[in-house]
Amino acid sequence: MTRRANEAVATYVVGDIQGCLASLRALLAAVGFGAADRLWCVGDLVNRGPDSLGTLRFARDLGERFATTLGNHDLHFLAMVHGGHPHRPGDTLEALLDAPDRDELAGWLRGQPFLLETEDWLVVHAGVPHVWNLAAVRARAAELQTAVRGAEHPAFFKAMYGNEPAQWDDALTGMARLRAITNHLTRMRLLDVAGVMEFSHKGALAEAPAGYKPWFAYPSRLPGKVVFGHWAALFGVAPDQCHPRTRAWGVDTGCVWGRRLTALRLDDERLFSVPAMERRAA
């Protein structure tokens, strides 16, 4: 009945968890997450939800079976730890910041990449701009990872924030280049045809500003399929909603906003979704 052999190891890519550990546990129980199965996340493990600390500990304790790409909220947490950035309104990171194992968890998170790959799939937090090919996304994710992992990471986290540059240019260097990569891989939603990003719109496509389209509405230069998160208002994206040359699955279905937590099983391209378990703050 299922295309998945019973003994095979499955890879589940789950949407933005954002501290919703109870929902993650419910989803894993519902899919029958096996002792050898792999859990990947599109990023934003933390913030806005109730249990960022528990989520990071749970993910870390899965060891080699877990991997995530880093999202903007993950970077925000790291920027508070390493770059002296303040808590912002709406953040729910206090317990994590006060935890005895905060530095250990931050170190573990800082070791996660910005791009996960299988033979057929790429996983990124926000997306891959149509102006990048496979070699470009690999090289740029690696550049950013080097900055985040390396000895100079405090300087990166201090200067990480900013909407500029909003357009890719191969000639970019230094912090401007790193910020451009960060903005593309972890914050991008809408672009114009020249590749200029628009950061203010987080809502539905029907209300997108004129001249801008989601990154997946442009023809992709990638050979494989992409899984991404970061855009809860879309309540998931399937390949039939993308440009015919782009095969992307969006798996953020707004768990932290009281909607659902969703995972895509890469092996047979099958979606699993459970309602959010967290009680919404009034």
Place this chain on the structure above:
Amino acid sequence: MNASTPPARRPSGKTYLVGGAVRDGLLGLPVRERDWVVVGATAAEMLAHGYKQVGRDFPVFLDPRSGEQHALARTERKTGPGHADFTCHAAPSVTLEEDLLRRDLTINAMAKDGDRLIDPHGGKADLDARLLRHVSPAFAEDPLRVFRVARFAAQLPSFRIADETLALMASMRPELAALSGERVWAELAKAAAGPAPARFFETASALNGAVWFEQLNLDATVALFRRRAFRNQATALVAIGWANQRDAIASTLSRLKAPRLTARAATALAGHGPALVEAETAPALLEALAAIGVFRPGPLPELVFAAVEDCAGESLQPLRDLAQALRRIRVDATPGPAYGVALRDARLARIASWQKAHR
């Protein structure tokens, strides 16, 4: 919740936790309700201890303290073609093992005595192997079990239906027509709330529509449920209309005795859903909006909007706003046919300007 606390006062005989609570506990799933089997007691004893009998024909009781279901251990034998045609034999002499033998799947035929698992039919091994397997050939005596298995496939998506069980289900086809539509609908409704509703339709498809679903385009239905998440059970059920022809969905849901609102919304979705997303002319969009009940009171239009959003993966908020604006339009004309024409013209004009801005 302590899964092994029996009620404070109980009749003679021994009480075991059975069925879904045992299964879900082992799977780490939330346990919603607990069912118990009482071995070695009589109905009179149960009543004397304050238990309330649930049905006339089955020795099933509610514990007035916990509200949980307690059934006397029983065996069943089929006497007719339907789901309800059984003679039921309950006696203090019926053993737990005999009671477990009449159940559908091995993973549902386990019991717990405190922390001790009682598993005479290999349920734990099938649970670990992620296998939906029938307990015995008596599975075929209840045709509803075909749809129960399809529902379990949606609720437990890591489980595979055993080949021999699927073959047995296929052989039960002649019995399926005698089922009541409501019972089949209830299984579909539970599947729609599960983590992978597509698997209900995949199972039906593997059984050539399993009689009740053979008018549907099951390939299209499966494809829709495999690529979209649905915000809730209601939109998932209505969404079936998105993948099917109007007449097919209307007749299928009518035979299933689906709730009226769900059936109307699913049928409206089949007939007018695509037009809501992509109608190019004002009259076409007005017709679709009227057909989904935008100009009448009631929950139908919002249910259709929500289901279309989940199916198409697109927000219909601008269309909701348009519908609201259209409802508020009043025209200055004398009552009668002229009023209707003037109202329609005013609505069409409003839609045309909206379409210019949004499409």
